[in-house]
Amino acid sequence: MTNEPLAPWQWPEDRWRNRVNKVRAGKSLTPPWPDNKRCAFALSFDVDHESNELRDGAKSLSRLSWGQYGQRRGLPRVVALLEKHGVTATFFVPAVIAQLYPDDQRAVRDAGHEIGIHGWIHELNSILPPDDERDVMMRSADMLEKILGVRAVGMRTPSWDFSDATLSIIREMGLLYDSSLMADDDCYELLEDGERTGVVELPVEWIRDDAPYFWMSRFEALRPHIGPKDVLDIFMREFEQAYEEGGMFQLTMHPHIIGYRSRIWIVEELIRAAKSKGDVWFATHEQIVRHAATAL
């Protein structure tokens, strides 16, 4: 507050109006689902592995080993489960992780999944200078393309940390979509300073993320504070109501969080529940966004 002459309750009207309008949900993009499907089912995995710890300075060998678990055990379990049920999903991969494990990413691509941008080293956009943010995002997209041979069309900001510069960089890069914001249950068009951008937001939510429930940080107060059965209950309620409403069910997970023996079954239960409906569209984020964009 030191450089802030006015406290928020003293702000003039245009200040809070402009701030709310900086990046904002516009038109809801809810065309009927293809092939008479009633509901869309969109799984995503943020393949962070060691990058969380690298981003924080990589002091802890313990946490680096946790990250490696994601690569050795978590990701294979996730990929095998998706293959077992014939479900495609979207994997957001920091460029450093793609370079550490390029064969993993190619195998994911070859299995029919989408790979999206997830920053360079899981940096927090809001503490980067805008030029650095632009630079690392460009580098990240190029590196993924170099490794995979395809250009990513969508991005998820690391830690869903969307800076004031992020949307203009997305537009400059010509991306189809972002998946980091949370103003709706369904896709929507992003507005920047009140103007249409043509960029689709495929929204996320902490409620539908494995990390808030299961994260462990030894020297903070973060613990895996509810059990896997309760997490399944939450995810299932989100799905069942999405189905009732004919909307989209989107989930964010991480191989080094969900990929444990005591947790991976949650994903399988969700897939089974969705399969049993008979009219659920299992799709990558890109597929959903391309479909939603027809309503722009």
Next chain:
Amino acid sequence: MTNEPLAPWQWPEDRWRNRVNKVRAGKSLTPPWPDNKRCAFALSFDVDHESNELRDGAKSLSRLSWGQYGQRRGLPRVVALLEKHGVTATFFVPAVIAQLYPDDQRAVRDAGHEIGIHGWIHELNSILPPDDERDVMMRSADMLEKILGVRAVGMRTPSWDFSDATLSIIREMGLLYDSSLMADDDCYELLEDGERTGVVELPVEWIRDDAPYFWMSRFEALRPHIGPKDVLDIFMREFEQAYEEGGMFQLTMHPHIIGYRSRIWIVEELIRAAKSKGDVWFATHEQIVRHAATAL
């Protein structure tokens, strides 16, 4: 403690006595419920939306998008649910939110609900200078009246943050009631410095609030740390015992917290349980206060 020559264990008796008496519960206001009803059922929704983040400086676009979820999805779900069951409730709305979404507030009013004061931009009263607190509270009441055409009769302090000046401002404004303190299960008269004020308190409790259970703050240790079934269990026990005692069941919720697919059902279950009793009075806070005030 730097400006504090005496530690609390050294305080003279009048110091702790005066402090306890500053604002305090007086007479219990428990006339029989109207129409031979056994129990009162008082739902309230604090329509904070983006104002939590604005109050904190509005740095995070992610949290602003979370607030917008409250407006796009949360509030419509809440209003539709209340309409479905024919239940009226009270909505406390910060003045900035009322200005951002005036049509929403008018629709809520037109549906028969009460709208109460909830500060200007969800400011924390206890860190405002008293003159600023008085000014924003006056401005907030005027703005709500300008938008809605009716003068609010009650207030809930944002974050239930009741300053040393709050009660005298309430009295100056001639409000019927406050709903931010927690000294009882039933309505009571507020005493200021030991004297009667005629102001009714309709008490709240963190136990009967959705935020303590479901709040998420990425860079703090706050997480949605119990599941929705457990939250329903707590609320239901509060209601069932209120019914047993012939008292009041009061609940505080927020569209951007309770309004999710995996949570909104909690409110419906509570309404159903109360309806099934046959002798529960569904009322706005204002209705309950006007009734309670007959016992002043």
Next chain:
Amino acid sequence: MTNEPLAPWQWPEDRWRNRVNKVRAGKSLTPPWPDNKRCAFALSFDVDHESNELRDGAKSLSRLSWGQYGQRRGLPRVVALLEKHGVTATFFVPAVIAQLYPDDQRAVRDAGHEIGIHGWIHELNSILPPDDERDVMMRSADMLEKILGVRAVGMRTPSWDFSDATLSIIREMGLLYDSSLMADDDCYELLEDGERTGVVELPVEWIRDDAPYFWMSRFEALRPHIGPKDVLDIFMREFEQAYEEGGMFQLTMHPHIIGYRSRIWIVEELIRAAKSKGDVWFATHEQIVRHAATAL
């Protein structure tokens, strides 16, 4: 660590040995229970009310109102429940609270319960200078005697915060027992610097305390993070196994925590379970200590 030339891993042996021996559990005091009872059942209530907030400087009127809830609603519910089942318990009361509500304490005494010392204003002993600690403890004991006409024989340190001076003050005061430490499930004799003191410890545990599960602190990360059913499950397992072992089941509660509509039933379920055994000794802390002391 600024005044500490040696880190703990560099300490000489006598340093850690002396520290461990400063205050320590000695002889287990486990005579057979009287009247062929198999298990002792010892409920205690720390009647803190407003004193937690007073101790912290009393800035928040909201938290003072929470404390008053303990007096208006919590304590009456607790006392009525105990009377309903004919169970006696021990109430530890800060002297400031006893002065604010002397009639409450006399009514508790008249109902056959024990009242013990719980500091002056719920101060933290470990941050008091030893002379101040001694002074407030003496004042507290005198004040309780003045109000109640009986001299307390036991003490529970506020927040179980047992300073280096506490035990010597207890001995100087000639108290029979302390109930703030946790080295055993059963009563034991306290050793000071390796020597017997004749003071009985009736041990507590955070596991058998309502506060760790239900505490709420708006501006910290403390929340009521598990549901009442899970708390009952924990308490019941502690009791059932105490019964199996023929030991003591001790519980610490607070009127402003357990005394809510959604929680008070936990105590009743425990009492019912214990009553149904047929051979459980419901006793005050003093009764148990006087019995245990026969094994000194």
Next chain:
Amino acid sequence: MTNEPLAPWQWPEDRWRNRVNKVRAGKSLTPPWPDNKRCAFALSFDVDHESNELRDGAKSLSRLSWGQYGQRRGLPRVVALLEKHGVTATFFVPAVIAQLYPDDQRAVRDAGHEIGIHGWIHELNSILPPDDERDVMMRSADMLEKILGVRAVGMRTPSWDFSDATLSIIREMGLLYDSSLMADDDCYELLEDGERTGVVELPVEWIRDDAPYFWMSRFEALRPHIGPKDVLDIFMREFEQAYEEGGMFQLTMHPHIIGYRSRIWIVEELIRAAKSKGDVWFATHEQIVRHAATAL
């Protein structure tokens, strides 16, 4: 960050590659289990008692008494339970605790259990100067040998805090194994700077540790935040899936955490479930490591 000219997103490639390679999982060591067993069941107990508090400066007598509970009640319960079911386990003991309670350690040894190194006073390796870490680890191994007459072959770093120097010290000491890292579900060979070390890692996980669920710290936000039934559910799922996969189930516990009346049953339920399979290998960490090492 003060001495850090480059932020992580600016690091050159060799910096993050070298950091990830500092200590890392190499070859998976998964020979078939002996005697046609399908799954290995490896219980471990970190016998920390008072050493957690000593490590932090030993200010709190309350927490020292908690530690003593581990010695008086927790450890005897654990040992009796293992004896009842004929299961052997591994106990990691800080040298200071071994000196405080040498008879306990000898009794554990005589019951057929393994005793491993767990630091001197539960120090955090990552804040020790490397020479101090080397010194205390050497002292710890010598002290255990002096008390027990056998040389420990494995180590668990206190708090799983594995410093940059830890692995080279392990190698210098000629230890067979470490059990502090978490890159896999099964044993693996540790690589240091990309080179094989011959040291086996028997991996741990916070998911399979009692402390993250049950820890209590009065003046932090750490609480026992899920109930024992939920903890059993997590452990059981880890075990059942380990059995399905034919892998290893490893668990880390602490006498002063798991050894309470309301928790010890969790261990018994796990043992019963494993026994009922008929083809589970109950083994100490050393036994498993010696077997795994045949695949090096």
